[in-house]
Amino acid sequence: MGQRLSGGRSCLDVPGRLLPQPPPPPPPVRRKLALLFAMLCVWLYMFLYSCAGSCAAAPGLLLLGSGSRAAHAPPALATAPDGTPPRLPFRAQPATPLASGKEMAEGAASPEEQSPEVPDSPSPISSFFSGSGSKQLPQAIIIGVKKGGTRALLEFLRVHPDVRAVGAEPHFFDRSYDKGLAWYRDLMPRTLDGQITMEKTPSYFVTREAPARISAMSKDTKLIVVVRDPVTRAISDYTQTLSKRPDIPTFESLTFKNRTTGLIDTSWSAIQIGIYAKHLEHWLRHFPIRQMLFVSGERLISDPAGELGRVQDFLGLKRIITDKHFYFNKTKGFPCLKKAEGSSRPHCLGKTKGRTHPEIDREVVRRLREFYRPFNLKFYQMTGHDFGWD
Numbered sequence: 204m205g206q207r208l209s210g211g212r213s214c215l216d217v218p219g220r221l222l223p224q225p226p227p228p229p230p231p232v233r234r235k236l237a238l239l240f241a242m243l244c245v246w247l248y249m250f251l252y253s254c255a256g257s258c259a260a261a262p263g264l265l266l267l268g269s270g271s272r273a274a275h276a277p278p279a280l281a282t283a284p285d286g287t288p289p290r291l292p293f294r295a296q297p298a299t300p301l302a303s304g305k306e307m308a309e310g311a312a313s314p315e316e317q318s319p320e321v322p323d324s325p326s327p328i329s330s331f332f333s334g335s336g337s338k339q340l341p342q343a344i345i346i347g348v349k350k351g352g353t354r355a356l357l358e359f360l361r362v363h364p365d366v367r368a369v370g371a372e373p374h375f376f377d378r379s380y381d382k383g384l385a386w387y388r389d390l391m392p393r394t395l396d397g398q399i400t401m402e403k404t405p406s407y408f409v410t411r412e413a414p415a416r417i418s419a420m421s422k423d424t425k426l427i428v429v430v431r432d433p434v435t436r437a438i439s440d441y442t443q444t445l446s447k448r449p450d451i452p453t454f455e456s457l458t459f460k461n462r463t464t465g466l467i468d469t470s471w472s473a474i475q476i477g478i479y480a481k482h483l484e485h486w487l488r489h490f491p492i493r494q495m496l497f498v499s500g501e502r503l504i505s506d507p508a509g510e511l512g513r514v515q516d517f518l519g520l521k522r523i524i525t526d527k528h529f530y531f532n533k534t535k536g537f538p539c540l541k542k543a544e545g546s547s548r549p550h551c552l553g554k555t556k557g558r559t560h561p562e563i564d565r566e567v568v569r570r571l572r573e574f575y576r577p578f579n580l581k582f583y584q585m586t587g588h589d590f591g592w593d
């Protein structure tokens with residue numbers, strides 16, 4: 204305790220004889236340890252500082268547990284006193300699938316699209332940095348359409364420093380609704396104040412229950428729909444199925460209920476998904492049209508920066524993503540990013556995007572165009588946007 208007299212007795216043992224003694228010089232090992240500790244502190248501080256933005260979205264650094272903004276979660280998310288994971292107050296009904304008479308190997312998505320069954324687990328280091336943001340329910344969702352260009356849009360948007368998005372398709376509002384909003388939120392990357400949380404699941408657009416469910420989460424959710432000429436979309440959809448099941452019937456034979464009468468089989472999902480006006484009607488019962496943005500899948504290829512400008516405005520983001528971010532890759536035949544999110548290298552989408560389509564009988568294509576025309580015109584009217592497919 205305190206200074207010691209030379210005889211090894213405490214200064215308190217000898218009142219009135221307290222002599223000022225210089226502290227003994229620290230032994231070299233202690234000095235080295237102190238230096239090491241100081242260096243560690245400086246390194247830790249610098250690491251934390253640089254992590255504040257980028258680590259929030261790094262998959263390896265996802266955190267469980269609630270952060271500062273967890274209090275903004277809807278009341279249904281309150282954790283039970285016994286620590287039971289929070290759930291919605293009802294069991295979800297299974298989502299209504301599209302008529303599936305001709306569904307074959309559908310939905311077997313590429314690894315990047317696969318739906319996450321288990322949220323990313325926290326690493327010990329990430330738990331340590333639990334101060335760098337918190338997980339939020341998405342404020343904006345890319346709800347469709349399948350094969351519209353949804354992956355390209357999300358990858359491009361992720362370049363924006365104020366956008367954080369989950370990579371895989373969560374499929375929460377169609378397949379996993381009974382897991383509860385807390386499960387859904389746990390899939391999300393951490394965000395800091397001012398950053399937007401996003402996800403994309405293209406099947407939401409054609410899921411009957413999705414509009415009401417998303418509105419129940421938050422009626423302010425912004426919805427983005429990437430649409431593409433329904434005929435090319437159907438062929439792209441078929442091409443994906445064909446790549447997994449090469450033995451399926453031809454596109455031409457699947458298109459018709461009766462080829463002789465020319466009756467189109469609208470129960471085939473490849474055809475049904477493209478009746479955009481019908482699906483949109485369901486969404487408009489729950490969301491005002493101003494809360495929905497329709498992105499042209501065609502323009503996303505011909506002018507990605509232009510479409511991204513519209514999307515950034517819609518999301519209330521500063522226009523940071525511009526034509527400087529893109530280059531046209533001749534080998535891929537598509538625009539690619541000069542630098543992907545979190546990387547300094549050029550990045551094109553994977554092999555499952557931009558497949559070569561099979562040649563389809565011209566008469567069948569003509570018949571399909573005729574079929575879609577009235578629905579397309581209705582869709583242009585509803586959205587106030589002529590997509591030029593006719």
Ligand SMILES: Nc1ncnc2c1ncn2[C@@H]1O[C@H](COP(=O)(O)OS(=O)(=O)O)[C@@H](OP(=O)(O)O)[C@H]1O
Pocket residue numbers: 312316348349350351352353354355405438439440442500503504537538539551552555556557558
């Ligand atoms: N930049 C870029 N690179 C590659 N591909 C691009 C790009 N922009 C749009 N597309 C088009 O995206 C189509 C796939 O759409 P999705 O990502 O919505 O498909 S999925 O529903 O998630 O499976 C994909 O369809 P296919 O060409 O039929 O494969 C592409 O045409």
